[in-house]
Amino acid sequence: MSLLAQPLSLCDWSLVTSQNTISARNLTLTYDPDKNPVEVLRGIDLDIASGEVVALLGPSGSGKSSLMAVLSGLERSSGGSLGVAGQDFTTMDEDQLAWARRGRIGIVLQAFHLLPTMTALENVATPMELAGDPDATAKAQAELEAVGLGHRLGHYPTQLSGGEQQRVAIARAIAPGPQLIFADEPTGNLDISTGHDIIELLFKRRQDTGATLLVITHDVELAERCGRIITIGDGLIASDTAAA
Structure with missing residues (x-):
């Protein structure tokens, strides 16, 4: 059975519904728990509905980027339960999390992380090709055109x-x-x-696709562009409100 086809256990089905893209219960993250434990996330309870646009707001060191890393499957939680995009992340190892992310989760970081030896088209198409998508190049070209780079397909990052x-x-x-x-x-x-x-482009493409969007930021003005603002402080949710 494929990793992506593995069913959730009965006790975890309540975490992942058609309404919720993310459901977390008592989610924790502790670095170096045996020698010098540092609690980064200290018990996060969170539900994010399908199609929501949510800001995770907080100062540096608040835990917001660590929460993103756990919710996106880049980091394994230390405890709690987590359902993301139809999968139970709680029981997965790093390889399984990598497989589960493919096609389900897109990540945009502050550092662009483009491969310098690949063109724009290759940077977009290659991850899909590695996932076995036979239409990778066509999809990559269409998306680059959608973000206004149809004339830059053959350019390298340094260009x-x-x-x-x-x-x-x-x-x-x-x-x-x-x-x-x-x-x-x-x-x-x-x-x-x-x-x-x-930001205008990111919000437009999200609206076009209907995906759920989480924006991690310390910028209050940007956060207010989202429909919901979750403020993180000292590894906990300090507030969770609808944007004005």
Whole structure:
């Protein structure tokens, strides 16, 4: 049986419903628990509905990026229960989490993380090709055109501006058609004007696809663009409110 086809155990079906893309209960993350334990997440309870646009707001060191890493499957939690995009992340090892992310979760980071030896088209298409998608190149080209880079398909990252590189990163995240998109400080390496354009693009592509979007930020103005603001403090949810 494929890893992606493995059923959830009966006790975990309540975590993953058609209404919730994410459901977490008492989620914890502790680094170096045996020698010098550092509690990063100290018991997160969280439900995010399908199609929601949510901001995770908080200062540096609050735990918001660590929470994103756990929710996206980049990091295993230390305890608690977690259902994401139809999968029970609680029992998965690192390899299984990597498989579970494919096609389900798109990630846009502050650092663009483009491969310098690959063109824009190759940077977007290659992850889908590795996942066995026979239409990877066509999907990559279509998404690059959707983010305004149809004329830059053959350009390498060093030939692109910072804003263009982040557009490639957004295309790479969205091209597989994920249910869930994470954006961690997506404008952190950009000037104000370019950053504004990138946010407008990210929100538009999310609206076009209907994906759930979590934006990790310390920018209150950006957070208020989202439908819901979750404030993280000292590894806990300090507040959870609808945006004004």
